[in-house]
Amino acid sequence: MIRVSGPEAVAAVAPLLRSSIPLAEFPSHTLRRVAVVDAKSGERVDEALCAVMRAPRSYTGEDVVELSCHGSPALLRMVTRWIVAGGARLAAPGEFTRRAFLNGRLDLAQAEAVALLIGARTDRAVALAARALAGGLSDQVQALRDALVDVIAGLEVALDFPEERVGHDVGVARATVARLRADVERWLASARHGRVVHDGLTAALVGPPNAGKSSLLNALLGRDRAIVSPVPGTTRDIVEGTIALAGVPLRLLDTAGIDVPRDGIEAEGIRRSRRAMEESDLLLVVLDGSISPARRVLEETAHRARIVVRAKSDLTAHPETAALADAVAASAVSGGGVEALLDRLTQEVERRASAAGDEGGIVASLRQIELLESLSRAFAAGDAALGDAPLEAALVDLKDALTCAGSILGVDVGDAVLNHIFSTFCLGK
Ligand SMILES: Nc1nc2c(ncn2[C@@H]2O[C@H](COP(=O)(O)OP(=O)(O)OP(=O)(O)O)[C@@H](O)[C@H]2O)c(=O)[nH]1
Numbered sequence: 001m002i003r004v005s006g007p008e009a010v011a012a013v014a015p016l017l018r019s020s021i022p023l024a025e026f027p028s029h030t031l032r033r034v035a036v037v038d039a040k041s042g043e044r045v046d047e048a049l050c051a052v053m054r055a056p057r058s059y060t061g062e063d064v065v066e067l068s069c070h071g072s073p074a075l076l077r078m079v080t081r082w083i084v085a086g087g088a089r090l091a092a093p094g095e096f097t098r099r100a101f102l103n104g105r106l107d108l109a110q111a112e113a114v115a116l117l118i119g120a121r122t123d124r125a126v127a128l129a130a131r132a133l134a135g136g137l138s139d140q141v142q143a144l145r146d147a148l149v150d151v152i153a154g155l156e157v158a159l160d161f162p163e164e165r166v167g168h169d170v171g172v173a174r175a176t177v178a179r180l181r182a183d184v185e186r187w188l189a190s191a192r193h194g195r196v197v198h199d200g201l202t203a204a205l206v207g208p209p210n211a212g213k214s215s216l217l218n219a220l221l222g223r224d225r226a227i228v229s230p231v232p233g234t235t236r237d238i239v240e241g242t243i244a245l246a247g248v249p250l251r252l253l254d255t256a257g258i259d260v261p262r263d264g265i266e267a268e269g270i271r272r273s274r275r276a277m278e279e280s281d282l283l284l285v286v287l288d289g290s291i292s293p294a295r296r297v298l299e300e301t302a303h304r305a306r307i308v309v310r311a312k313s314d315l316t317a318h319p320e321t322a323a324l325a326d327a328v329a330a331s332a333v334s335g336g337g338v339e340a341l342l343d344r345l346t347q348e349v350e351r352r353a354s355a356a357g358d359e360g361g362i363v364a365s366l367r368q369i370e371l372l373e374s375l376s377r378a379f380a381a382g383d384a385a386l387g388d389a390p391l392e393a394a395l396v397d398l399k400d401a402l403t404c405a406g407s408i409l410g411v412d413v414g415d416a417v418l419n420h421i422f423s424t425f426c427l428g429k
């Protein structure tokens with residue numbers, strides 16, 4: 001689809017189209033069949049569907065023409081080139097959404113939700129981003145702003161007319177600030193969980209050589225991803241694959257077995273294993289269940305969030321390994337225990353992704369999360385100042401809070417912030 005936005009959109013596209021009525025007379029928001037022609041030679045290159053959405057009722061708030069062609073990259077390049085020759089220019093990344101924001105069609109939290117929606121990798125991440133796009137966070141922050149403006153105005157009146165007992169009672173103001181702060185804390189917790197749903201988690205399979213790590217990776221992924229062999233030290237590079245558990249992308253990293261390296265290549269492999277461990281949210285410590293447990297790896301990972309796996313559970317278990325508390329037995333050969341391991345993993349993922357389900361769930365950009373944190377700090381300072389400092393001091397903090405809330409919605413944010421946000425979008429969005 002080729003999208004053209006701006007006051008000259010119709011003029012830029014019209015010369016390329018042949019249709020029963022001229023493009024300029026198309027009723028707004030209706031789809032019509034058109035022929036796309038080379039404006040110079042008049043030769044037909046495609047049959048397309050075309051819609052004109054007139055300002056201000058369009059995505060960008062400007063006149064928008066959308067042309068759905070058959071979609072060969074060569075054809076689209078050609079038609080785009082002709083439209084550019086007709087007076088348009090190529091859009092910058094995220095420029096349509098930026099214009100939508102600048103024209104008041106979306107607030108900044110919603111504009112960022114567009115990027116989150118595009119980047120969503122699971123149904124659950126899509127649902128969270130869609131809610132943010134529909135104004136989930138925006139409505140809450142807008143209501144908070146209104147309440148805060150009310151408190152600030154009341155306190156200012158009280159400050160100006162100290163004798164007359166008008167404006168806000170400090171006790172009432174404090175109660176409101178405490179309530180707003182509690183709201184922000186709740187949103188923050190929710191947004192942090194939402195980030196997990198959006199970004200996903202990483203789990204590394206670690207353990208001694210030959211324990212069955214690569215076989216287990218393949219079993220968990222349900223495909224033959226990593227090389228498996230009876231020779232210890234088969235895996236050297238990190239091999240990865242992603243599965244979705246509870247609607248959260250989980251990146252699995254298969255690593256080189258950790259032992260005393262026999263050569264430089266193994267030493268490098270083990271160095272990479274340790275780096276993968278550091279980068280992971282969770283470890284799957286894989287032990288060969290048929291031999292005595294590898295104490296070294298167990299000790300090294302003792303302080304980490306981990307699931308211990310007794311691999312090769314189809315073989316006779318070694319009594320010491322079988323005695324390990326809370327280990328999950330699994331066999332990549334028979335498939336036994338793999339479901340139970342996936343269930344354990346799902347529980348771990350679910351615990352990090354949501355404390356109380358997605359009810360009222362929020363996914364926010366990192367920028368929004370930082371602003372929510374600043375907002376919470378400003379409320380804490382404001383609350384303390386309302387307790388024992390002059391009103392002026394509390395007002396400074398509450399006005400800081402107001403600025404943070406405004407920034408989430410895009411009030412008075414500068415070009416630098418907008419450039420940063422929209423540069424992360426893809427072209428055409
Ligand atoms: N019986 C049985 N053998 C297994 C099982 N899983 C792996 N093996 C065998 O154990 C050997 C090592 O398996 P890998 O998956 O390559 O082990 P690894 O931990 O990735 O080994 P390195 O990459 O060398 O550290 C291979 O011969 C596998 O066929 C299992 O569940 N049951």
Ligand SMILES: [Mg+2]
Pocket residue numbers: 213214215226227228234235254255
């Ligand atoms: Mg391996």
